[in-house]
Amino acid sequence: MPPALPPEDRGLSPYTGWTRAHWAALADRMLAAVAPYRSPGGALIALPGPASSSGVRSDGLEGFARTFQLAGFRVAGEGGADPAGLLETYARGLAAGTDPHSPEAWPRPDKLGQAKVEAASVALVLQLTRPWLWDELDDAVRERVLDWLGSVVGQDYPPINWVWFRIVVESFLREAGGDFSVADIEEDLAVHASLRRPGGWLSDGQERAYDHYTGWALHLYPLLWTRLFDVTGTLCPHALRQQWEDDLAAYLDDAVRLVGADGSPLLQGRSLTYRFAAAAPLWVGAVSGAGGQAPGLLRRAASGILRHFTDRGALEPDGLLTLGWHGEWPGLRQSYSGPGSPYWAAKGMLGLMLPAGHPVWTAEEEPLPVETGDVSRVVAAPGWLVSARRRDGIALVVNHGTDHAGPGDVCADSPLYARLGYSTATVPPLTGPTTADPVDNSVAVLDDAGRATHRSGFTTLYVEELPGGAVAGCSRGTVHWVDTAGDDTPDHGSGRRGPAVPGPLVTVASVLRDGVEVRLVRLDPPPGRPGAPSPSWRAVRLGGWPLASAAVPGSGSGRGRAACAEAATAELRSRVGNLLGFTESGVSAESGTGPLARWTAVPWLATSGPAPLGRLLAAVVTLDRGTPAAPDPVLSVRDTPDGGHDVTVTWPDGHRTAVTVPCPG
Structure with missing residues (x-):
C-alpha cells in the first residue's frame, strides 16, 4: 500500500484540502516508485512500456532527466535538506551517463534530437541545486557534464518551444565555465519573440498551434531563466523581462478560466500525457510574482489540477505515471512518447521549489472563476x-x-x-x-x-x-x-x-x-x-x-x-x-x-x-x-443585400444577440 497522504486541511485549503505537505508527500511517493527501474549506475530510469521513436536508451535518459526535475524542486524548496539522499543518487547517474565509456552512457544532444530536450532538464536542475550538487561533484564529472551539455552549441533546433532548451543549457554552460554561444541565445530569443501573439499567448511554431505548450514551456522557461541565471543586461534587458511578465499575467487571466471546477485542464492539444504539467504556468506566476493572480487562487488551481489526476488513479497502483490521461491509455501517445515521457508532469510540481513560508503556500485558497x-x-x-x-x-x-x-x-x-x-x-x-x-x-x-x-x-x-x-x-x-x-x-x-x-x-x-x-x-x-x-x-x-x-x-x-x-x-x-x-x-x-x-x-x-x-x-x-x-433559442434570419445573413438569436430569458454570417466576398 502506498503511504497515506497527510489529513486534509479545509481551513487553509477549503476547496481542495491540500497543502504543501500533500504536494511533498506525493513527490516523495513518485520518486520512490521509480527507484526499482533505475540502472545500476543510476544514469537510466527504464520504466515499463513501449519504446519511443528515439529508442530505449533515449527513453532511459528521459526517465532520469524528468524525474531529476522533481527531485530538484523537492530539495531546493527545503533549502538543500535532502534526507532521502536524492541528489546523491542523481549525482551517481550524472557521472555514469556522461561517461562515454560507461555501459549507461547517454546519447549526446548533437547525435539525437530528444537528448536536446532532456539536456535542458539536467541543466535547469543543476543550476537550481547548484550549492548542493554541482559544487560538490568531482572535477572530472563536472568536465564530462560540461562536455555533454556543450554539444548543443551551434546545433539546429526546431523553431518551436525547443529553442528554450538550448537557451537554458547554454546559460548554464556560461555560468559553469563551459563553451557557449551568445549568438545561439540571441537567435533563440528572436524565435521566441516571433511566437508571441495577442493577449499573452504564444503559438508553438508559426502554424496555429495553440495548446498547453504555451504554458508549460513557452511561459515556464523565460521567467525561470531570468531568476535562476545571471542574464540581466545585454541578454535580457529590463524591458524584455517586463514584457514577459505582462504576457504571463494576461495568459494566466485566461488560464484560470480554462480549469474546470473538478480540476480538469482543457483536453486539447498534443502531449496530454504530461497531465498536471498544465499547472506549471500557475507556479511560474508564484515564483516570479508576475502573474497578477492572488497566491491563494494559484494554489487552488494547481492543487485542483493535481488532485484531479491523483483522485482518478493516475498514480495507481504503484505510484508510476503511465502513458495516458487518468489511467493508462496508450492511444494518447505521440511517436516521441516513451515510458519516461509522462514525467514532464513534474513541471506541474514546480511550486515545491518555493519554501513552506512562501505566500503561495500560506495564503488561504481562493475559488476558481467558475466557482464564483x-x-x-x-x-x-x-x-x-x-x-x-x-x-x-x-x-x-x-x-x-x-x-x-x-x-x-x-x-x-x-x-x-x-x-x-x-x-x-x-x-x-x-x-x-x-x-x-x-x-x-x-x-x-x-x-x-x-x-x-x-x-x-x-x-x-x-x-x-x-x-x-x-x-x-x-x-x-x-x-x-x-x-x-x-x-x-x-x-x-x-x-x-x-x-x-x-x-x-x-x-x-x-x-x-x-x-x-x-x-x-x-x-x-x-x-x-x-x-x-x-x-x-x-x-x-x-x-x-x-x-x-x-x-x-x-x-x-x-x-x-x-x-x-x-x-x-x-x-x-x-x-x-x-x-x-x-x-x-x-x-x-x-x-x-x-x-x-x-x-x-x-x-x-x-x-x-x-x-x-x-x-x-x-x-x-x-x-x-x-x-x-x-x-431552445429562437432564430430570426434576414438576408442582407450583399447575399449574407443577419441573424438574431432570442434566448430563453428573452435576451437577444445579433450576428452576421457574411457572404463570401
Missing part, C-alpha cells in the same frame, strides 16, 4: 469562445482559430486541434474511424461513400464579445476530403496528409451564451468554381460533444423539423437540436477510441440531401450535467 460565477470571454489568439457555468463547473471553448495548420493548408483535421469545441469534461475520439471521418464537434460534408470532409486551413473571420454575456465567432474555408492511408510520418499532433479533393466553401458561425451554442452553417461553391462542388456530395452532418461512458450511453433522436439527438450518462448530457434545415439525426458510438472511458458517443444532425448553396443551416449544441433543459 459564470464565465464568458473571447481569447483572440487561438480564436476561442470561452464559456463556463458555475452550476456544472465545466469549462469549454468553441474553436474558430486553432487547427495546427495555416490558412489555406490542406490536411486532415487533427482531433486535438481542429474540432469546433473542447472542454474539461470531454475529449474527441483519438483512434478509430472518426479520426478520418470527423463526427464530434464538426460540420462535415459527406460524399456519396459517406466520407466526411476536413476543415483545417480555414480562415478566421471574427471572434468577438457581445452584450449580455454572449460571444460569437466565425470561420470559413474550402473543406476537403483527404486520403491519409499512405501517410506514415511520425505523429507530432498535426493532421495527416494525403491526396485531397476540394469540396464546397463552408462558413461556420457560433453564438455562445451560458454554455449553449447556436451553430450556423452556410455552403457556397469553392473559389473559382461557380458550379456545384465536385465530387458529388449527399448531405451535411453536424456533430455535437463527445460523451464518454463505461457502458453505451443512453441516446434518443428525432426526425423532420423536430430533429434532435442526445447522448446521456448519469453525469453528462450532450445534445444537438435542429433550428434550421436539418431533418435527420442519430448517435454515433465507438468503443476503445478515447482515454476517459470505454465508450464514446456523439449525437449528430444531418440534412436529407445536399443543402442548397447560399442558404443557412442552424442547430443548437449543448453539453451539461443533465440539469433540466431550457427551451
